[in-house]
Amino acid sequence: MKHFGLATVAVAALLAGCASDGGGRPQSASAKSGKSTGKGPGIGKAFSHDPFPSTYKRYPGTPTLVTHVTIFDGEGGKIDDGSVLFADGKIVALGQTVATPADATVIDGTGKTLTPGIIDIHSHLGDYPTPSVPALSDGNEATGPITADVWAEHSVWPQDPGFSRALTNGGVTTLQILPGSANLMGGRSVVLKNVYARTEQGMKFPGAPYGLKMACGENPKRVYGSKGREPSTRMGNVAVDRQTWAKAVEYKRKWDKYEKDGGEAPGRDIGMDTLAGVLSGEILVQNHCYRADEMAIVMDMAKEFGYHVSAFHHAVEAYKIADLLKQNDNTCAAVWADWWGFKMESYDAIGENLALLQKNGACAMIHSDDENGIQRLNQEVAKALASGRRAGIQISDAVAWEWLTINPAKALHIDDKTGSLKPGKMADVVLWNGNPFSVYTRPEKVWIDGALLYDANDPKRRPVSDFELGQPGSGDVK
Amino acid sequence: MKRLLLLSAALVASPVAAQTVAITNAKLVIGDGSAPIEGGTVVVRDGRVVAAGRGVAVPGGVETVDAGGRWVTPGIVAGFTRMGIVEVDGVDETADLGAKTSPFHAAIDIAPAVNSSTSAIPLNRGEGVTRAIVAPDNAGSIFAGMGAVIDLGADRMPVTRPRAFQFMEYGVDGARAAGGSRPAAIAMFRNAFAQAKDFARDPSHYADQGKEALLTRADAEALVPVASGKMPLLVHVERASDMLALIDLKRDFPAVKMVFVGAAEGWMVAPQLAAARIPVIASALTDLPNSFDQLGSTQSNVGRIKAAGVVVGLGTINDNDARQARLEKQYAGNLVALTKLPGATGLDWNAAFAAITSVPAEVIGMGDEIGSLKAGRRGDVVVWDGDPLELGTGVAAVYIDGVKQPLRTRQDALRDRYLVPQEGALPKAYER
Numbered sequence: 001m002k003h004f005g006l007a008t009v010a011v012a013a014l015l016a017g018c019a020s021d022g023g024g025r026p027q028s029a030s031a032k033s034g035k036s037t038g039k040g041p042g043i044g045k046a047f048s049h050d051p052f053p054s055t056y057k058r059y060p061g062t063p064t065l066v067t068h069v070t071i072f073d074g075e076g077g078k079i080d081d082g083s084v085l086f087a088d089g090k091i092v093a094l095g096q097t098v099a100t101p102a103d104a105t106v107i108d109g110t111g112k113t114l115t116p117g118i119i120d121i122h123s124h125l126g127d128y129p130t131p132s133v134p135a136l137s138d139g140n141e142a143t144g145p146i147t148a149d150v151w152a153e154h155s156v157w158p159q160d161p162g163f164s165r166a167l168t169n170g171g172v173t174t175l176q177i178l179p180g181s182a183n184l185m186g187g188r189s190v191v192l193k194n195v196y197a198r199t200e201q202g203m204k205f206p207g208a209p210y211g212l213k214m215a216c217g218e219n220p221k222r223v224y225g226s227k228g229r230e231p232s233t234r235m236g237n238v239a240v241d242r243q244t245w246a247k248a249v250e251y252k253r254k255w256d257k258y259e260k261d262g263g264e265a266p267g268r269d270i271g272m273d274t275l276a277g278v279l280s281g282e283i284l285v286q287n288h289c290y291r292a293d294e295m296a297i298v299m300d301m302a303k304e305f306g307y308h309v310s311a312f313h314h315a316v317e318a319y320k321i322a323d324l325l326k327q328n329d330n331t332c333a334a335v336w337a338d339w340w341g342f343k344m345e346s347y348d349a350i351g352e353n354l355a356l357l358q359k360n361g362a363c364a365m366i367h368s369d370d371e372n373g374i375q376r377l378n379q380e381v382a383k384a385l386a387s388g389r390r391a392g393i394q395i396s397d398a399v400a401w402e403w404l405t406i407n408p409a410k411a412l413h414i415d416d417k418t419g420s421l422k423p424g425k426m427a428d429v430v431l432w433n434g435n436p437f438s439v440y441t442r443p444e445k446v447w448i449d450g451a452l453l454y455d456a457n458d459p460k461r462r463p464v465s466d467f468e469l470g471q472p473g474s475g476d477v478k
Numbered sequence: 479m480k481r482l483l484l485l486s487a488a489l490v491a492s493p494v495a496a497q498t499v500a501i502t503n504a505k506l507v508i509g510d511g512s513a514p515i516e517g518g519t520v521v522v523r524d525g526r527v528v529a530a531g532r533g534v535a536v537p538g539g540v541e542t543v544d545a546g547g548r549w550v551t552p553g554i555v556a557g558f559t560r561m562g563i564v565e566v567d568g569v570d571e572t573a574d575l576g577a578k579t580s581p582f583h584a585a586i587d588i589a590p591a592v593n594s595s596t597s598a599i600p601l602n603r604g605e606g607v608t609r610a611i612v613a614p615d616n617a618g619s620i621f622a623g624m625g626a627v628i629d630l631g632a633d634r635m636p637v638t639r640p641r642a643f644q645f646m647e648y649g650v651d652g653a654r655a656a657g658g659s660r661p662a663a664i665a666m667f668r669n670a671f672a673q674a675k676d677f678a679r680d681p682s683h684y685a686d687q688g689k690e691a692l693l694t695r696a697d698a699e700a701l702v703p704v705a706s707g708k709m710p711l712l713v714h715v716e717r718a719s720d721m722l723a724l725i726d727l728k729r730d731f732p733a734v735k736m737v738f739v740g741a742a743e744g745w746m747v748a749p750q751l752a753a754a755r756i757p758v759i760a761s762a763l764t765d766l767p768n769s770f771d772q773l774g775s776t777q778s779n780v781g782r783i784k785a786a787g788v789v790v791g792l793g794t795i796n797d798n799d800a801r802q803a804r805l806e807k808q809y810a811g812n813l814v815a816l817t818k819l820p821g822a823t824g825l826d827w828n829a830a831f832a833a834i835t836s837v838p839a840e841v842i843g844m845g846d847e848i849g850s851l852k853a854g855r856r857g858d859v860v861v862w863d864g865d866p867l868e869l870g871t872g873v874a875a876v877y878i879d880g881v882k883q884p885l886r887t888r889q890d891a892l893r894d895r896y897l898v899p900q901e902g903a904l905p906k907a908y909e910r
Contacts, residue, residue, distance in 0.1 A: 130766040161766055169765070169777075218568070322899045340889070341597060341801050343568030350889045360899060371766055379808065379869055386870035391893055433818055439811030439869050442819055457820050468767070472718070472746060472774035477822040478765040 040262040046255060047268065049282070052153060054204035056193055058449030062105045063087035065098060066431060069109025074116035074405040074420030078398035084114055086427035089450040094421050112444065113436050115401060116420050117173025117194075117428035119408040120374050121286070121334050122313050122367035125163055126156030126177050126192075126200070130371060131467075140180035141187065145224050145231055146244050148212065149271035150187035152179045156200040159465040162371040165478055167194050168454045168462060169375040171430035171443040174205060174409075174418055178313075181215035181288040182223045184231065184241050188274055189213055189286055191412055195448055196463050208414050211310070212278050214241075215288040216298055217345050238297060245305040248275035284310040284413060290345035292317035299328045311411040313367060316340070316349035322360035332363035332411045336373070337380035337387075354381070354403060355388020358395055365407040377404055382437035397437055426450075497880040498523045500536040501543045501859060504550035507866075509835035509850035511828050520550060522857035525880040530851040545861055548874065551831070553608025553630075553858035555849045556803035557759045557838035558712070558739050558793025561610045562592040562599055562628055562636055564800035573800075576615035576622065584670070584704075585696035586623025588614045589640035594633065597888055598801040603630040604885045605804035606866060606873045608858040609638060609848050611759075611793070611838060613645040613712065620652045620663050621645075621670065624700060625712070627844060629858070631878040642842055643710040643737070644700065649720050649771045660720065664727060669693070671731060674701035707733035710843060712759070714795055717771040718743035725754045737841055739795050740764075742772040745779045748786035757841045758783060759793035762809035762833075780813055780833070781823030791837030806834045811867035830867065856880075 040046070064086055071079040071094060083098040084091070092098075100106060127139040138155035141147040156177055166172040173194050179186035189211035192203040216237055225232030231240050251272040258265055277283035285302070289295050289312045302309050311332035312318060318325060318333035325331045333353075340349035357364035366381050368374035385400045409419025418426045427450035434441035446454040455461035464475050499522050506518025508530060520530040521540065536542055565572035574591035592612060602610075609629050616622035622645040628636045647655055648663060656663035670693050677684045677698035684695055693701075703709035715721055715738050728736055737757050738744070742764045744751060751758065760780050767773045784790050792806050793799075810833055816824025825833060839849025848856050857880030864871035876883040895909045902909070 130768050131770055131772075132768055133770075165765055319893075320896050320899060324899075338802075338805075339798075340601075341566055342798065344566055347566060348892055350893045352893045356893070356896065356899075372763065375763075375765075376808075376812075379812075382869035383808075386872065389870075390872050391897070437869065439808055439867060440815045440818065442815050459821060468773075471767070472743065473776055476774075476776050477778055477816075477819065478776050 038262040040259045043256065043259050044280070044282075046259045046265065049277070052151075052201055054206045055199065055201045056195070056197070056204055056206055058089045059195070059451035059453070061089065061427070061447065061450035061452060063101050063103055064107065064447070064450070065100055065104045066107045066109045066114050069431070070113045070435075071421065072113065072115045072398050072401040073422070074401055075422070076396075076399045076402055078396070084421060084429070086429060086447070086450050089427055091421050091423050091425050091427050093423055107431070107445075109431060112434065113432040113441075115171075115430050115432065115436060116405040116418070117430050117446065117448065118171050118377050118404045119412070119419060120166070120172050120175040120368050120377060121311060121365060121408040121411055122369045123166075123175040123177055123374055124180070124369070125166065125175065125371060125374070126158065126160045127152050127179065129157050129160035130162055140182040142180070142182035142223055145184045145220055145240055146271065147179075147183050147187050148185040148244075148274045149269075150179060151190070152177050152188060152213075153190035153200050153204065155179075156190065156192075158197055158200050158203055159467045161465045161468050162374070163194055163196060164463045164465060165371070166374045167446055168443065168478065170377060171432070171436075171446055172374055172377070173428040173430070173446065173448045174414070175374070176211060176286070176412060178211070178213045178286060181213070181219045184215060184220045184237055185244065185271075185275070186213040186215060188283070191414065193448055195453060196465065205414065207417065208412060209282065209284055210274075210277065211284045211286040211412075212274055213286055213288070216294045217288075217290055218343060219288070234294065238301065241301060242304070244275070245301070248272055248279060249305060252276035252279050278307050279305065284411075286311055286313060288313045290314050290316050292320035296321060296324055299324070299331060310413075311363075311365070314346075314369070316346050316353065318362070318364075319350065319353045319356040322357050322362045325357070326360060326362045330363050332365060332407065333357055334365045334367040334408065334411065336369070337366065337384040351384060351387035352391050352393070354384040355391065355393040355395060358388070358399070359393050363407055363410065365403045365411065367408070378436040378441075379439060382439075385437065400437075497525070497857075497877070497882065498540050499543060499857075499877065499880060499882075500540045501545050501550050501861065502536065503547055504545035504861075505547060506530060506851070507549065507551040507831060508852060509552040509832060510852065511832040511836070513828055514549070518550070520851050520859060522859065522877065522880040525857050527851050527853055527855045527857055529853055543861075543875070549862040549864065549866055551860050551862065551866055552835045552849060552851050552855070553860050553876065553878065554606050554803070554806060554834050555836075555838045556602070556607050556610035556794065556806060557791045557834065557841075558795045558799065559610045559612055559803050560615065560800040561602065561612055561803055562594070562596045563588060563612060563614070564598070565593075565596055567800055576617035578617045580617070581694055583616070583619035583697055584621035584623060584644060584700040585694065586614055587641055588612055588623060589626040589637045592626060592628055592636045594631075594636040598803075599630050599636070600632070600884070600887045601801070601889065602804050603632070603876055603878075603883055604873060604887050606807070606860040606862065606876065607803050608860065608876065608878050609839070610803055611642070611842055613643075616645070616647045616651065616655055618655060620647050620655050620666050621697065621701070622647065624709070627842060627848075629878050631881065632884050638848070639844065641709065642844070643712050644704045646711060646713045648713050648715040648724060649717055650769055651714065660723070664723070667727065668730075670697070670701055671705050673698045674705050678702045678705070704734060705731065707735045710735045710737050710841075712737045712739050714739045716740045716742040716769070718746040718774065720771070721747050722750060725750055725756070728754065739793060741783070742779060743774040744788070745776065745782035746774050748783045748788060751783060752787040757789040757791075759791050759795075759838060759841060761795060761797060762792045762806075762813055777812065777816060778823040781816060781825055784825065784829065785823060789837060789841060790833065791841055792833045793838070807867050808869060810834050811869070814867065827867070
């Protein structure tokens with residue numbers, strides 16, 4: 001049990017941060033009561049909503065044209081023997097042929113595939129980094145079931161070696177770092193560009209909304225039940241959630257009133273700030289949840305309090321309620337390809353989960369929740385796709401690529417910035433040395449915002465974190 | 479083999495309905511590292527391979543299956559697992575991994591715990607895994623107990639060879655189990671083998687000091703065949719310096735047949751591994767410093783130590799080892815991918831496939847029984863609908879001991895029930 005004990009804790013912790021608000025509906029109606037006593041600072045203006053701003057700046061790149069390459073555009077499109085041009089950090093053009101600017105670096109992509117960079121909506125790089133020693137394990141504030149006050153970005157160690165593996169082996173260019181799943185409300189997530197920086201803020205994806213990690217099921221009830229306190233059951237999970245949301249509605253009403261009408265400012269509560277942000281549509285709910293019946297309950301709880309679940313993470317039983325997910329404002333499911341059986345609530349996992357969601361028109365995506373899996377998300381999709389095809393569900397390779405890029409971008413509300421190769425979007429691009437759904441293929445080059453940050457042919461374009469510098473194997477292929 | 483079989487007749491699987499079958503027109507892989515043979519034939523008679531290759535004649539009256547040019551290979555031999563002894567990892571009651579409060583350690587024999595009804599068995603069988611090396615986990619000692627080699631057949635007799643090896647933890651876990659340090663683990667090892675020697679000299683006068691003993695009588699007895707080299711000793715070790723320490727230790731116990739499991743930093747001491755003739759069951763894709771024992775991890779480890787002359791197969795220690803042996807195909811494929819990556823060292827396809835078939839079988843001392851389609855081996859044959867290492871490939875047929883196996887799983891039934899998620903005329907519970 002030793003190994004599994006560790007795995008369970010990690011998994012439990014990791015699964016708690018997946019509740020984004022895909023709906024993004026403003027919820028300001030709750031502040032309508034009351035006499036106007038004057039003029040407040042204005043809605044959303046009483047205090048800073050961005051006290052730890054991104055300092056990320058894209059690195060320089062050269063205008064680059066990749067020719068004669070197979071292209072998955074990330075939105076279901078495929079071009080054979082096509083070209084893609086990017087410059088100044090943005091996608092400029094793609095098509096069968098693209099005119100070559102005089103200053104462009106031209107790369108022959110014959111036999112290779114070009115895709116948008118992979119987005120992992122569920123990672124714990126940085127807050128559960130390697131080496132996985134207690135001194136660096138900062139993913140679960142498992143001291144109370146509601147810790148909406150904590151922010152994952154305050155735990156992220158930007159020297160985690162895992163970021164480099166996700167880039168060089170996995171072609172991952174954007175990732176959401178979540179708190180763990182020990183708690184019902186585990187805290188805020190943060191979205192990062194996969195670019196090493198001295199500070200976490202230097203990696204922070206500019207303009208990406210925050211998420212609130214929530215968790216249902218086994219983990220919260222186990223963690224707190226074992227401490228002899230609520231919740232120790234699934235009904236306890238929902239009870240504590242609802243009581244907390246009820247308080248958040250009240251908190252938000254007071255602040256909305258103050259911001260509108262002025263008067264004496266209510267007391268700040270850092271955790272309630274986050275929940276009020278969810279209720280106003282500013283923060284997305286990313287909800288760890290495995291079982292179909294529990295996801296259904298959570299969606300009704302969200303309606304009761306006026307928020308929307310952006311994505312259920314893990315969601316191994318999503319295939320049982322693909323229709324319900326779709327009906328609930330297209331609540332997304334972020335899943336694994338073939339993880340199963342490691343805990344009771346993962347017992348009914350099947351390899352066709354993604355394909356069945358797609359078949360039923362639901363929003364589906366792959367995720368890793370794992371420092372190894374994040375290096376092979378393309379391979380995970382290949383397995384899921386093949387399982388679906390064997391079950392008679394025909395999905396094209398190009399559509400399956402949506403599970404890796406545009407769908408997670410949508411569930412993170414960054415699909416206007418990245419996740420596909422549309423002109424004007426960030427030039428987050430991977431050139432694969434073959435078909436990325438083959439086990440024999442690896443990233444050859446990875447660009448983030450148009451900057452070449454990995455090149456398999458150039459050992460100097462291989463990042464080495466501070467932790468690995470000067471260690472055995474420093475700078476080695478990994 | 480015969481003696482072992484007699485001693486453990488009750489546990490040892492024997493093919494009930496051993497079949498005779500010939501598979502023709504195959505892209506045939508022998509599994510020994512040789513290249514695939516187009517237009518190959520494999521003939522299995524009474525559960526054993528009679529012949530495999532091109533131009534092999536099919537005896538009259540033998541059921542013949544035309545593979546239609548598809549890949550036909552030996553079944554996957556999962557190199558290090560906990561398969562069959564765990565149903566759900568997170569549900570303690572379903573796991574027989576380690577025994578925290580037992581006074582026994584080396585004497586623990588995992589074979590009786592292997593449950594052929596464990597869901598992992600049909601699931602992995604359906605993906606082409608036919609045999610698995612199954613180890614207990616350690617608790618309270620560096621010695622975990624005796625592991626088994628099992629088959630994944632649909633009968634109720636999963637054990638191919640009980641007491642096939644002793645498993646030991648070194649490094650971080652071994653140090654912890656020995657009381658807190660690596661030297662304590664070495665001292666525990668030396669003391670245990672000294673007591674095993676005493677036991678072997680005169681079993682009737684071996685003083686059993688009961689629960690207070692450093693080594694129970696049963697544990698001492700269990701280590702006798704390890705000390706003599708009759709039973710391999712699989713040792714989990716990741717750190718380069720730990721491997722060197724064990725190689726040093728082995729000089730005092732020259733008969734002990736050590737096999738290293740994990741060996742993330744093996745490439746840093748590859749010449750020493752080769753010189754000591756210690757085979758390795760490696761974790762193929764370990765490439766992160768998960769602990770300070772694995773700072774030098776790289777996916778090129780396997781390729782580099784093989785290039786140095788070390789015999790190396792793949793296993794999945796502490797990597798979903800109760801359930802996901804099927805991933806070894808993907809892992810082997812990834813090692814092939816490294817051959818296209820500048821600066822990396824991988825395996826060619828033939829070596830990669832051998833690393834999940836014949837090599838683990840040889841390392842555990844069963845190369846004559848399983849892991850390849852050479853004549854005389856058990857008839858464990860898989861027909862695939864494509865390259866077995868590719869991600870999209872499925873399994874068309876599985877034979878174990880020549881017996882054609884059912885491939886449907888519980889997961890398949892769930893899938894079929896929810897192909898349409900909505901209820902029909904009756905609740906889902908009525909659809910099966």
